[in-house]
Amino acid sequence: MTEWKVTGKEFAKIPEKFMPGHRACAGCGPAIALRLVMKAARGPVIATNATGCMEVVSTIYPNTAWDVPWIHTAFETAAANAAGIESALKILRKKGRIKDEHIDVVAFAGDGGTFDIGFQALSGAVERGHDFLYVLYDNEAYMNTGIQRSGGTPHGAWTTTSPAGEVIPGKPQYKKPIADIMVAHEMPYVATASIGYWNDMVKKARKGMEINGPAFLHSFAPCPRGWRSETAQSVEISRLAVETCVFPLWEAECGEYKLSPKSKIIAMKPEKKKPVEVYLKTQRRFRHLFKPKNKHILDEIQNNVDRRWKKLLKACEIE
Amino acid sequence: MKMTKVEQKTIPLNGDEAVAYAVKQCDVDVVAAYPITPQTIIVEKFSEYVANGEVDTEFVCVESEHTAMTCSITAAATGARTFTATASAGLALMHEMLGVASGSRMPIVMSVVNRALSAPLNIHCDHADSMAQRDLGWIQMYAENSQEAYDSIIQAFKIAENLEVQLPIMVGIDGFVLSHTLENVTVLPDETVKKFVGIRQIPHVMNHRGEIVPFKLDPEKPLTLGPVALQDYYFEHKRQQEEAMKKALKVIKQVHNEYAKQSGRSYGNALVEAYRLEDAEIVTVCIGSTAGTIKTVVDDLREKGIKAGLLRLRTFRPVPVEDIISNLSGKKAVAVMDRSSSFGGNGGPIFIEIRHALYDVSDSPKVVNYIYGLGGRDTRPIMIESIYKDLQNIAKTGQIENKIQFVGLRE
Numbered sequence: 001m002t003e004w005k006v007t008g009k010e011f012a013k014i015p016e017k018f019m020p021g022h023r024a025c026a027g028c029g030p031a032i033a034l035r036l037v038m039k040a041a042r043g044p045v046i047a048t049n050a051t052g053c054m055e056v057v058s059t060i061y062p063n064t065a066w067d068v069p070w071i072h073t074a075f076e077t078a079a080a081n082a083a084g085i086e087s088a089l090k091i092l093r094k095k096g097r098i099k100d101e102h103i104d105v106v107a108f109a110g111d112g113g114t115f116d117i118g119f120q121a122l123s124g125a126v127e128r129g130h131d132f133l134y135v136l137y138d139n140e141a142y143m144n145t146g147i148q149r150s151g152g153t154p155h156g157a158w159t160t161t162s163p164a165g166e167v168i169p170g171k172p173q174y175k176k177p178i179a180d181i182m183v184a185h186e187m188p189y190v191a192t193a194s195i196g197y198w199n200d201m202v203k204k205a206r207k208g209m210e211i212n213g214p215a216f217l218h219s220f221a222p223c224p225r226g227w228r229s230e231t232a233q234s235v236e237i238s239r240l241a242v243e244t245c246v247f248p249l250w251e252a253e254c255g256e257y258k259l260s261p262k263s264k265i266i267a268m269k270p271e272k273k274k275p276v277e278v279y280l281k282t283q284r285r286f287r288h289l290f291k292p293k294n295k296h297i298l299d300e301i302q303n304n305v306d307r308r309w310k311k312l313l314k315a316c317e318i319e
Numbered sequence: 320m321k322m323t324k325v326e327q328k329t330i331p332l333n334g335d336e337a338v339a340y341a342v343k344q345c346d347v348d349v350v351a352a353y354p355i356t357p358q359t360i361i362v363e364k365f366s367e368y369v370a371n372g373e374v375d376t377e378f379v380c381v382e383s384e385h386t387a388m389t390c391s392i393t394a395a396a397t398g399a400r401t402f403t404a405t406a407s408a409g410l411a412l413m414h415e416m417l418g419v420a421s422g423s424r425m426p427i428v429m430s431v432v433n434r435a436l437s438a439p440l441n442i443h444c445d446h447a448d449s450m451a452q453r454d455l456g457w458i459q460m461y462a463e464n465s466q467e468a469y470d471s472i473i474q475a476f477k478i479a480e481n482l483e484v485q486l487p488i489m490v491g492i493d494g495f496v497l498s499h500t501l502e503n504v505t506v507l508p509d510e511t512v513k514k515f516v517g518i519r520q521i522p523h524v525m526n527h528r529g530e531i532v533p534f535k536l537d538p539e540k541p542l543t544l545g546p547v548a549l550q551d552y553y554f555e556h557k558r559q560q561e562e563a564m565k566k567a568l569k570v571i572k573q574v575h576n577e578y579a580k581q582s583g584r585s586y587g588n589a590l591v592e593a594y595r596l597e598d599a600e601i602v603t604v605c606i607g608s609t610a611g612t613i614k615t616v617v618d619d620l621r622e623k624g625i626k627a628g629l630l631r632l633r634t635f636r637p638v639p640v641e642d643i644i645s646n647l648s649g650k651k652a653v654a655v656m657d658r659s660s661s662f663g664g665n666g667g668p669i670f671i672e673i674r675h676a677l678y679d680v681s682d683s684p685k686v687v688n689y690i691y692g693l694g695g696r697d698t699r700p701i702m703i704e705s706i707y708k709d710l711q712n713i714a715k716t717g718q719i720e721n722k723i724q725f726v727g728l729r730e
């Protein structure tokens with residue numbers, strides 16, 4: 001497969017499918033992710049959304065931000081929605097009831113709808129091999145219901161259900177390695193992406209659509225509301241996540257891991273790897289970790305990031 | 320009814336197979352399903368059709384009933400004719416999505432092979448599963464036998480897809496009593512059914528660009544389906560569902576009559592079936608397969624000169640209020656039989672509907688409730704006879720001793 005190449009100038013000219021005028025907060029990372037992914041579509045495309053911020057901000061009846069066919073059914077159903085759409089397209093095309101052309105099917109869901117409640121449907125749809133791209137926009141908590149912890153919330157983070165209290169300082173558990181779990185499905189394509197690197201992200205989105213069978217794109221997408229971060233800093237924070245190896249960029253085709261350029265640079269020049277603290281400091285959800293008594297948590301987080309980074313390098317066969 | 324011209328054949332089928340056979344003939348585009356006893360035979364039979372190339376259907380063996388219903392919704396939204404089947408716990412797991420299906424106005428057909436709900440775990444017949452879903456905006460029909468199951472599934476596609484209806488339908492068949500019992504079922508030729516159901520028609524609506532577009536996911540004519548609707552619009556959506564239900568009453572009759580012309584088979588007026596009711600004084604009301612047993616008891620009682628009758632509801636949602644009133648007003652005593660309990664309620668779900676429908680009628684009969692057959696408990700003729708005996712007493716004295724009773728129960 002030849003890789004889709006697009007310059008900023010060309011990309012700007014592609015008509016929007018996720019339109020302006022939606023009601024996302026200023027600096028919303030997920031909204032950027034949706035816009036980028038939708039612009040990467042090859043041609044005819046059908047989108048579906050799990051319940052969550054992105055659904056709610058974009059489809060308040062009688063308005064809509066979607067200039068493509070779009071459907072929402074429930075919170076845990078993004079992958080099942082895609083499975084139904086894809087199955088219908090297949091048979092209707094075969095019976096000559098719709099035009100004989102390929103239609104990309106893209107499912108969007110947040111971390112809650114993916115790591116937690118929607119995981120069963122996602123795993124099932126991937127096992128059955130439906131041809132669709134699943135985009136996880138990861139803002140690391142249930143934002144639509146007011147910032148509660150999910151299986152995607154990082155260790156130590158404050159949320160309204162993992163508050164930073166006197167005894168328990170933020171979320172005690174670690175983030176579920178969702179993308180690796182998807183790789184373990186031996187599916188055709190899994191990739192991580194970040195709104196901090198638009199070009200890498202749209203290329204991966206396009207590849208996920210072009211690949212035959214299920215594809216999974218884990219997109220890092222800061223939420224200024226929930227992360228207690230500056231609205232103007234979402235892109236910068238996304239880059240810091242990559243530069244600290246909190247969120248490395250990679251792709252895996254049929255289980256074969258490969259680092260993407262931004263993370264590869266760090267792999268090649270380890271001195272470029274920034275300490276996790278510079279990333280954590282940008283968000284007040286981690287504020288309590290900088291109290292002296294919580295120093296050990298910062299160390300734990302750093303150790304965990306290092307451990308996972310090492311594991312990834314090994315998977316990418318970089319020693 | 321004018322008799323059929325088409326050549327039909329009679330084959331031995333159990334209720335599940337009869338459903339699968341009907342689905343095979345209806346040119347269904349997508350079937351998404353998950354096994355659960357006593358529905359499993361439908362899925363198995365249908366897999367055979369798929370494996371043998373007898374159907375042109377995308378069959379999705381999903382990982383749960385929740386996904387089965389979700390896939391059905393989005394497949395229907397893409398323009399496909401869709402079918403699924405389930406029972407009991409499977410139906411309960413679908414609960415959330417059932418409301419999405421009807422609220423999104425997706426004409427899905429589903430057979431529900433009625434079975435008790437846990438706990439305790441029980442796989443046998445009662446109507447607790449579908450009654451628990453009665454307020455979710457699905458049309459609910461219940462078949463008396465496998466023949467009717469076959470006929471109803473075919474009719475269901477045409478009712479659901481009617482442009483004025485656009486609602487999902489569940490057709491209930493009694494678990495094991497029908498699902499696993501072999502009967503002679505007379506089936507129409509494939510071509511006749513195919514022509515009868517036709518190709519799915521899709522209504523048109525206005526999209527965000529102000530264009531009139533088909534109500535489906537079509538890249539050339541984008542439409543946002545399943546949006547958020549708040550205080551300013553939600554209520555209107557729900558009111559439209561209510562209207563569609565009202566229209567369904569008429570459409571169910573229309574489709575039934577049209578089908579009767581082809582097949583020679585009809586079931587009362589489509590909504591209710593009145594059995595020896597005209598001059599009856601004491602009447603039972605029921606849904607599903609128990610009607611068969613009741614009919615034989617009614618015949619026996621009639622031989623003895625007792626004016627017994629039966630009203631079988633074929634359609635439970637929408638409730639055929641007018642037919643209930645016209646058939647039951649003026650009767651002396653009515654026993655409503657519920658094969659499910661509404662715990663802590665003022666009687667079973669059918670009882671509540673029937674008694675309520677008769678409240679405004681001047682010559683309303685005495686109405687009592689019998690909860691029966693939960694978890695597959697056998698309902699024998701002798702129990703039905705005892706109910707008619709009670710009704711005779713009530714008719715004579717005008718007194719009701721126990722409004723709600725349990726029959727066939729070990730006290």
Ligand SMILES: Cc1ncc(C[n+]2csc(CCOP(=O)(O)OP(=O)(O)O)c2C)c(N)n1
Nearest residue numbers: 051052053075110111112113141142143144
């Ligand atoms: C079955 C069910 N449980 C709970 C909810 C409430 N709910 C709606 S959106 C949501 C959180 C969504 O979080 P996430 O998937 O992370 O997306 P985000 O809001 O962050 O975009 C929850 C809990 C629901 N809609 N359905």
Ligand code: SF4
Nearest residue numbers: 024025028053223225
């Ligand atoms: S709460 Fe967060 S994810 Fe939701 S719209 Fe606002 S910034 Fe975006």
